[in-house]
Amino acid sequence: MKVRIELDYKTPKGTETSFISDEMNPAHALLIVEDLEKTGRVKSVQFIDNQDSSWTMKDLKKFMQGIQTEPHNVTVYFDGGFDIGTKRSGLGCAIYYEQNGKSFRLRKNALVEELDTNNEAEYAAFHLALKELELLGVHHLPVTFIGDSQVVINQMNEEWPCYEEELNKWIDRIEGKLEALGIIPEYRLVPRKKNGEADQLASQALKNVDIMSTIEITK
Structure with a gap:
């Protein structure tokens, strides 16, 4: 906030x-x-x-x-990539937050095979980040979500309409999770080069490299 x-x-x-x-x-x-x-x-x-x-x-x-004892000042970077050759998707998210007077970064990726498009992979990456926020105990706080997908950011901002049934399912799933957690989202669109960490996590997932880590950030 x-x-x-x-x-x-x-x-x-x-x-x-x-x-x-x-x-x-x-x-x-x-x-x-x-x-x-x-x-x-x-x-x-x-x-x-x-x-x-x-x-x-x-x-x-x-x-x-x-x-102070709960995760707050939360910023989420997310990205998803779809490999049309293998029909697999790599999802990645990096979550920055503060807790007990310290700063932390959580990194998580996942490899999934049930998606059909890059846009679905982007939404799935967003949903992956939400599941990690839930595990962290983030609730009833504003959270900034940063991504390089114009489709996801503009549709979640309700600036663009969504006509695709599968993407609408993802939007409903995400909005339901946001409401359940009491999270007030702020969306920010950035160029791909500004989303390099999440992009790398998604690419590593496609190479079967699993990432799950949390570190303290020292200034």
Whole structure:
């Protein structure tokens, strides 16, 4: 989740103005507001999240304390590839998240044989990522999903219609899982070169190289 700060400010001589910040990590937003409040010139402040819901400072602090022991600030990269020669599909996902004050990366791939097109493989990779999020215990949080498939991203964003029966089944399956987990999705389309990690995982699956790993990311 990201939030923007909206506050009213009053100078010692009584001049008042309002500020609206860019979106940022809630922890950073809290630090900035706490610093500003030390001046004694902040008249009122609220935090607005991605869904345009308003948070008080007290409520946002409580929320942040509550999620520290659970996976949060989750970003998912996914990719799927279909080999028309072998009729096999490689699926890959890389999940970045924070938990207990640390940063982690989970990588997972899979080889499947029941799909018929590259678009189905892309959706299956998305669904694979959702299953991993469920195993991680991610729930009732915003999650950013990043992929290079225009079909998947634009159809999930409802910017493109879907006329294919099999893809509609995948969309229903994915939306059902998102709803069950309480995940609020944000979709981001990137060029293939920006999705290299998930693409490599999918390619490794097609070569019968199984990947399942979680590491801590040190800065």
